[in-house]
Amino acid sequence: MTSFVIEGGEPLVGHVRIGGAKNAALPACVASLLTEDPVVLHSIPQLRDVSTILYMLGALGKRVVRHESNVSVATGGGLKPEANAYSVGQMRASFLVLGPLVARLGRAVVPLPGGCAIGARPVDLHLDGMRSLGAYVEEREGVVVVSAKKLVGATIHLPFPSVGATEQITMAACLAEGETVIHNAAIEPEVMDLIDLLIKMGAQIAVSDRMIRIVGRSSLGGAEHTLIPDRMEAGTLLLAGGITGGSVSVSPVVPEHLGAFLLALRAAGLDVEIDGATVTARCVSRPIGIELQTSPHPGFPTDLHPPMAALLTTAKGTSWIAESVFERRFAYTESLRKMGARIVQDGKMISIQGVDRLIGQFVEAPDIRGGAALLLAGLAAQGRTVITGLHHLDRGHANLETKLKSIGARIERREEAT
Ligand code: UD1
Numbered sequence: 001m002t003s004f005v006i007e008g009g010e011p012l013v014g015h016v017r018i019g020g021a022k023n024a025a026l027p028a029c030v031a032s033l034l035t036e037d038p039v040v041l042h043s044i045p046q047l048r049d050v051s052t053i054l055y056m057l058g059a060l061g062k063r064v065v066r067h068e069s070n071v072s073v074a075t076g077g078g079l080k081p082e083a084n085a086y087s088v089g090q091m092r093a094s095f096l097v098l099g100p101l102v103a104r105l106g107r108a109v110v111p112l113p114g115g116c117a118i119g120a121r122p123v124d125l126h127l128d129g130m131r132s133l134g135a136y137v138e139e140r141e142g143v144v145v146v147s148a149k150k151l152v153g154a155t156i157h158l159p160f161p162s163v164g165a166t167e168q169i170t171m172a173a174c175l176a177e178g179e180t181v182i183h184n185a186a187i188e189p190e191v192m193d194l195i196d197l198l199i200k201m202g203a204q205i206a207v208s209d210r211m212i213r214i215v216g217r218s219s220l221g222g223a224e225h226t227l228i229p230d231r232m233e234a235g236t237l238l239l240a241g242g243i244t245g246g247s248v249s250v251s252p253v254v255p256e257h258l259g260a261f262l263l264a265l266r267a268a269g270l271d272v273e274i275d276g277a278t279v280t281a282r283c284v285s286r287p288i289g290i291e292l293q294t295s296p297h298p299g300f301p302t303d304l305h306p307p308m309a310a311l312l313t314t315a316k317g318t319s320w321i322a323e324s325v326f327e328r329r330f331a332y333t334e335s336l337r338k339m340g341a342r343i344v345q346d347g348k349m350i351s352i353q354g355v356d357r358l359i360g361q362f363v364e365a366p367d368i369r370g371g372a373a374l375l376l377a378g379l380a381a382q383g384r385t386v387i388t389g390l391h392h393l394d395r396g397h398a399n400l401e402t403k404l405k406s407i408g409a410r411i412e413r414r415e416e417a418t
Helices: 024-033 048-059 084-090 092-105 126-131 165-173 189-200 231-243 255-267 302-312 329-338 369-378 392-396 400-406
Strands: 002-007 011-017 039-042 062-067 070-075 107-111 134-142 143-147 153-157 179-183 202-208 211-215 223-226 245-252 273-275 277-283 291-293 317-321 344-345 351-353 363-366 384-388 410-415
Touching: 002 245, 002 302, 002 369, 002 392, 011 400, 024 039, 024 048, 024 070, 024 092, 024 165, 024 189, 024 329, 024 344, 039 363, 048 062, 048 070, 048 084, 048 092, 084 092, 084 351, 092 107, 092 126, 092 165, 107 291, 126 134, 126 143, 126 153, 126 165, 134 223, 134 302, 134 351, 165 179, 165 189, 165 211, 179 363, 189 202, 231 245, 231 277, 231 302, 255 273, 255 277, 255 302, 291 351, 302 317, 302 351, 329 363, 329 369, 369 384, 384 392
Parallel strands: 011 245, 039 223, 153 179, 291 317, 363 384
Antiparallel strands: 002 384, 002 410, 039 070, 062 070, 107 143, 134 143, 179 211, 202 211, 245 277, 273 277, 317 351, 344 351
């Protein structure tokens, strides 16, 4: 069993370098399926999810060369339509191969996805989108078989601005005949980064408000692209400074990507300074309770809800968080309560009554972002916290303990035989 052992209570002070965004890396790697030419990506984070998607591309017939944070994906021995069940079971983003495979080969066989257990997370919007583009979709025993002689552009209204469905439909539409318009599309920075890459590959895409217009092409070419910085990693590290009473700066970041989050930090009483691609958050006094609601970008990001909740457990007064994206985001609250936090859940809302301090405990990370919340709580808590379930944290955070140690955290990764 692998665990983090944290001796809490140390104020974290210093600068941390932010890596490329996991949620931009995954669709960018998948986009390489849309072309026979090489796609070269820089700033690829060293994460298990990225290894999973690259392994999957290799199994689909791509030739993948990875060196540090650079990846080149080129044509290998010919593309196959069947996706590997292991990869899709590990991670929901693997399901994105569906649209590009159908667009290139006229057929895809993809198992239904796995990933973090943070809610029902169906793929109906992905499949409805493929049907709108003229594909025939069959679901049999946990596998989706999608076929189309050709994809034809369509007007699609998403009932919810799903990140994955927007990426899926956009990629497929790049090689469809005619024009596709997606209304109520997701406009998360990671979706925009994928669109930037697709445009470099020759796609014709325009975005205005929540509408994405794609004019299909018969083929796309290769491209070279540097991923955007990871706003979730940046947010988590800024909170590590805040919750420990310290001061942390992060770069490179795109401050606009963190807009709603930085507003919430300021509302909680932190001193936030933006200087180009560097953001610094200083804890000048005990944070104060706030109210916030998660929502699609440009709203407060659901992935930063659990880490933000960790900060608020020791804030002065009461905070409220309403979760509007994933219904089961609250799995982390039980462990925070074990550490002394006063959290009450009522449906999709929690109230947090701030306490003077948290106490170290044995806890288990329930998912990527819930794990980050426990880690932050452990850094602030009195005494020792041991966190298991690190496979979740490792899916989303590269070299986390090294980065935290560099700003003064007392944290060790411990491997123990079970
Ligand atoms: C992506 C991010 C994830 C983030 C989420 C919301 C990646 C790899 N992951 O996940 O970190 O938390 O966006 O910002 O980029 N839904 C449906 N039917 C569908 C698709 C989605 O009902 O076909 C629902 C989901 O159950 C969820 C909501 O829509 O309640 C949001 O999901 P979505 O935006 O698709 O998130 P992901 O792309 O899975």
